[in-house]
Amino acid sequence: MKYIIDLKDESNWLFPTKGYNPDGSVSEDQRTIVLPEGMDRRYCFTDSVMHKSPDPGPYVKMHEHHQGYETFFVESSSMYFYINGKKTLVEAGKIIHMQPYQAHSFIFNGDVQFRGTFHDWNCVDDSVATNALEEHFPDAKKDPEFFRLLCSNIDLHMRGIADCEEVPPEQVSAVKDPKHPMAAFAIDGAVLKMITARWENGGKKEIWLAEMEPGFCAKWDDYPVTQDLFYVQSGKVKFNIYGEDYTAGSGCLVKIPKYAPRSFEVLEDTAMYDLGGITRWYALVADFAALKKYEPEQATKEAFDEMRKKYGCQVKEYGKK
Numbered sequence: 590m591k592y593i594i595d596l597k598d599e600s601n602w603l604f605p606t607k608g609y610n611p612d613g614s615v616s617e618d619q620r621t622i623v624l625p626e627g628m629d630r631r632y633c634f635t636d637s638v639m640h641k642s643p644d645p646g647p648y649v650k651m652h653e654h655h656q657g658y659e660t661f662f663v664e665s666s667s668m669y670f671y672i673n674g675k676k677t678l679v680e681a682g683k684i685i686h687m688q689p690y691q692a693h694s695f696i697f698n699g700d701v702q703f704r705g706t707f708h709d710w711n712c713v714d715d716s717v718a719t720n721a722l723e724e725h726f727p728d729a730k731k732d733p734e735f736f737r738l739l740c741s742n743i744d745l746h747m748r749g750i751a752d753c754e755e756v757p758p759e760q761v762s763a764v765k766d767p768k769h770p771m772a773a774f775a776i777d778g779a780v781l782k783m784i785t786a787r788w789e790n791g792g793k794k795e796i797w798l799a800e801m802e803p804g805f806c807a808k809w810d811d812y813p814v815t816q817d818l819f820y821v822q823s824g825k826v827k828f829n830i831y832g833e834d835y836t837a838g839s840g841c842l843v844k845i846p847k848y849a850p851r852s853f854e855v856l857e858d859t860a861m862y863d864l865g866g867i868t869r870w871y872a873l874v875a876d877f878a879a880l881k882k883y884e885p886e887q888a889t890k891e892a893f894d895e896m897r898k899k900y901g902c903q904v905k906e907y908g909k910k
């Protein structure tokens with residue numbers, strides 16, 4: 590099993606497929622990296638290059654989903670993001686998060702590296718199928734009739750055209766700025782930042798960024814009952830999985846199956862996202878930080894252990910070594 594997935598390594602690009610503009614030019618080069626797994630179809634990860642969009646004129650066509658949640662890391666260039674009647678400029682380094690029934694559209698200002706993670710959504714099933722279809726009918730996706738079929742099949746609902754007022758990104762709650770997270774907590778050797786909250790994901794998950802210093806370590810229970818999916822955006826982390834060392838650098842996913850014993854040590858300043866998000870991190874870190882502040886004598890290792898079990902956290906030890 591492959592635990593470290595380098596997003597730049599083409600051998601990790603599964604089911605590559607393209608999207609097209611109405612004029613037939615290529616709008617997107619999409620690669621699936623991790624297929625969805627589990628009850629809520631979580632852990633899914635795609636890595637696309639979205640090409641510069643044609644000038645849309647005064648309005649855009651919107652679409653919405655009725656089940657699926659999409660989160661995208663905007664990793665290069667910039668884009669206009671249209672959502673719920675607003676338009677805003679999103680630059681590299683920001684993250685966008687869309688919930689069901691939020692009508693949205695994008696206009697890309699250049700080639701945008703656009704890395705996505707999803708849950709409760711079946712879009713990737715069609716990447717697998719259209720990758721096969723295009724081997725036989727390379728132009729199938731340029732056919733408007735086929736595109737209509739594809740939309741009706743993947744919880745993608747076209748809305749009408751929209752007139753969107755331009756506002757700064759701070760006025761759009763779907764734009765997430767890791768420099769100004771909804772919540773942040775400093776622990777020994779790391780800052781934990783909440784990027785998407787559980788209440789923005791139908792209660793299913795939350796996405797956290799850990800900004801960690803060299804020497805920060807974490808160790809899990811002996812048989813963790815959930816798998817993990819981490820995105821190392823920058824830095825270097827040495828993971829130990831089933832007793833073997835694996836180093837994840839900038840632009841790598843770390844995918845660890847359930848039951849596998851795991852730990853890590855940070856080697857360089859690192860920004861790493863927890864994409865699985867099953868642990869109720871916000872409840873855990875907020876409750877424990879408040880206990881430490883207001884009832885410090887109660888904030889013992891035993892109290893932490895009790896709390897982490899209550900909120901589904903399988904990290905048993907953490908801190909600078």
Ligand SMILES: [Fe+2]
Pocket residue numbers: 652653654659693
């Ligand atoms: Fe969408």
